[in-house]
Amino acid sequence: MSHRYWLMKSEPDAFGIDDLEVSKNQTTHWEGVRNYQARNFMRDDMKPGDLIFFYHSNANPLAIVGTMKVASEPYPDPSQFDPNSKYFDEKATEENPRWYLVDVKLVEKFDKPVLRDDIKKEESLSDMLLIKRGSRLSIQPVQEHEWNRVMEMAHSA
DNA sequence: GCCAACGTTGGC
């Protein structure tokens, strides 16, 4: 049973939805994930066309700011091989990569971001990993009903 | 800026 909906975090100071909007083809390599669980989601479970919430962490406001879709098959994250990259991993080799990524493409930037505070108030979203205490996963699966509810909140007047 | 929660590393 594979997931079709995801949530990915990024700090807008490093890379926010406005950066994605101006990227070539509004697409980017989601580089720099160095957590095995998050990597496994990208490497093993994501399929092209899967839909993704873009979440701004360490930001003001904390919010889901739009949607993206998976735009490639998984492939090794090139930054792990680059000694000049802050994501360089000396234990990774071309023959035996450690880190994988997918390309993501912007689908929609919300006119009205869905605030973390509002998600926390929403009974039907109480199981979202995002608001679970201590949850730090930077890539998370999202349930279909959670996806639908957040989309309603984003588009309500 | 603080710090709780979590993941990783490395000595044993």
Added chain:
DNA sequence: GCCAACGTTGGC
């Protein structure tokens, strides 16, 4: 393979 020490995440 345990676990203490350390580094990071990320909300507050």
